[in-house]
Amino acid sequence: MKLGCIGDDFTGSSDLASMLAKNGMRVIQFSGVPEGEAPSDVDAGVVALKTRTMPVDEAVRCSLEALDWLKAQGCEQFFFKYCSTFDSTPQGNIGPVTEALMDRLGAENAIVCPAFPATGRTVYQGHLFVHDKLLSQSGMEHHPLTPMSDPDIRRWLALQSTRAVGHVSMSAVTAGPEAIAAAIRSETAGGRPLVVIDATSDADLRAIGAAARGMPLVTGGSGVAMGLPAGLLGAGALHSVAGDWRGEDGPAALIAGSASTMTRAQIRRWSETNPALEITADAVMDGSATPDKAARAAIDSSSPLLLYSSADPETVKAAQDRYGREIIAARLEAFFAETARLLVAGGIRRLVTAGGETSGAVVEGLGLTALRIGPEITPGVPAVAAEGRPLVLALKSGNFGDEDFFENALTTLEGRP
Numbered sequence: 082m083k084l085g086c087i088g089d090d091f092t093g094s095s096d097l098a099s100m101l102a103k104n105g106m107r108v109i110q111f112s113g114v115p116e117g118e119a120p121s122d123v124d125a126g127v128v129a130l131k132t133r134t135m136p137v138d139e140a141v142r143c144s145l146e147a148l149d150w151l152k153a154q155g156c157e158q159f160f161f162k163y164c165s166t167f168d169s170t171p172q173g174n175i176g177p178v179t180e181a182l183m184d185r186l187g188a189e190n191a192i193v194c195p196a197f198p199a200t201g202r203t204v205y206q207g208h209l210f211v212h213d214k215l216l217s218q219s220g221m222e223h224h225p226l227t228p229m230s231d232p233d234i235r236r237w238l239a240l241q242s243t244r245a246v247g248h249v250s251m252s253a254v255t256a257g258p259e260a261i262a263a264a265i266r267s268e269t270a271g272g273r274p275l276v277v278i279d280a281t282s283d284a285d286l287r288a289i290g291a292a293a294r295g296m297p298l299v300t301g302g303s304g305v306a307m308g309l310p311a312g313l314l315g316a317g318a319l320h321s322v323a324g325d326w327r328g329e330d331g332p333a334a335l336i337a338g339s340a341s342t343m344t345r346a347q348i349r350r351w352s353e354t355n356p357a358l359e360i361t362a363d364a365v366m367d368g369s370a371t372p373d374k375a376a377r378a379a380i381d382s383s384s385p386l387l388l389y390s391s392a393d394p395e396t397v398k399a400a401q402d403r404y405g406r407e408i409i410a411a412r413l414e415a416f417f418a419e420t421a422r423l424l425v426a427g428g429i430r431r432l433v434t435a436g437g438e439t440s441g442a443v444v445e446g447l448g449l450t451a452l453r454i455g456p457e458i459t460p461g462v463p464a465v466a467a468e469g470r471p472l473v474l475a476l477k478s479g480n481f482g483d484e485d486f487f488e489n490a491l492t493t494l495e496g497r498p
């Protein structure tokens with residue numbers, strides 16, 4: 082294994098795994114730190130954690146455990162994958178985890194680049210944009226767990242870090258890999274080793290990937306990983322993606338726990354012509370909604386049923402004020418984890434989930450330890466197959482995909498073109 086990756090959530094990990102597979106690596110995604118050795122025919126291993134919203138100490142501990150395992154598999158370079166919208170709070174966890182990985186690796190610096198232009202995320206002058214809006218005006222300022230109120234990644238990261246934050250601007254990026262590498266060296270020598278790098282296009286990201294050759298630690302969204310396979314494997318050793326993908330054509334269901342703007346649009350669109358059942362926070366808290374009832378409704382439905390808890394920011398805020406943010410998040414995740422378990426036990430073979438925390442809870446609830454990466458459904462979301470089980474899934478990050486994502490995902494999971 083050449084590239085060792087640590088993902089701070091499950092959908093983000095499959096986003097990264099998809100990017101690496103698309104760019105020529107044989108990739109496997111593990112749920113948590115695996116036991117034993119990795120398969121020998123794998124170029125990159127992605128250890129999916131659920132550390133994005135954990136307390137800092139716990140997130141650092143889990144990430145270091147993953148790093149130690151990846152080091153033991155012989156990896157030469159390491160990647161810390163977080164959200165392309167830099168989801169974190171002023172207390173962490175991106176800064177503390179990055180610094181702990183640097184310490185353990187003896188790395189003198191780390192690249193910090195959340196840009197993912199295929200999904201509209203770009204970094205310019207150290208500021209993160211989502212399409213034509215600053216991060217803090219993109220809807221992410223209402224995120225239920227990690228509201229992003231500052232688009233200046235340098236300032237946000239500095240709040241979370243003990244090391245100083247540097248910056249490589251677009252003028253160096255467009256000048257190519259050597260100029261980027263020189264700018265990184267200069268920031269590092271100047272005592273600013275957490276180096277935020279501007280990128281607005283795939284060409285920028287490939288140049289950053291080339292500049293990162295020989296650097297032990299790269300951090301970011303999946304975009305900045307696109308240039309790594311060629312450097313690590315050499316152009317002649319790249320593989321073609323997902324040649325042996327086989328879908329499942331059995332019964333399907335969908336679970337949406339994300340309250341993001343895009344997931345809410347996808348729910349609206351799906352519900353116009355397909356069955357959907359809302360699971361409100363109140364119903365989960367007072368016990369009138371149960372995983373049993375929800376799973377039964379989906380299994381009995383003559384066409385795929387969408388179960389969703391998603392709501393507009395005011396409703397989410399009201400529920401959080403009523404019950405507590407952590408409590409409602411934990412209860413919803415536990416609800417969907419158990420529902421997923423019952424769905425699969427009841428014969429569901431294609432499962433679509435929306436939301437990072439929600440997807441993580443579902444994968445853990447199903448006890449899936451390794452996922453094989455299949456074709457891309459939309460940028461950042463591959464079809465995945467549960468190793469050794471007749472089950473295929475799409476784990477969608479909250480804001481990814483177009484409005485018709487749910488229909489498209491079911492088709493790709495079925496294996497139809």
Ligand SMILES: Nc1ncnc2c1ncn2[C@@H]1O[C@H](COP(=O)(O)OP(=O)(O)OP(=O)(O)O)[C@@H](O)[C@H]1O
Pocket residue numbers: 090092225226338339340341360361362390391392396397398400401406409410411413414435436437438439440477478479480
């Ligand atoms: N009806 C609701 N009431 C209150 N909170 C809700 C409701 N629906 C969802 N939530 C909260 O929103 C969170 C959504 O998190 P999740 O990670 O699944 O989606 P996301 O953050 O939009 O996705 P991503 O992490 O991929 O960007 C849930 O954990 C829960 O805390």
Ligand SMILES: O=C(O)[C@@H](O)C(=O)CO
Pocket residue numbers: 090092093094096097163164165166197302303437461478479
């Ligand atoms: O980078 C992204 O935007 C996604 O992979 C993700 O992590 C959202 O949860």
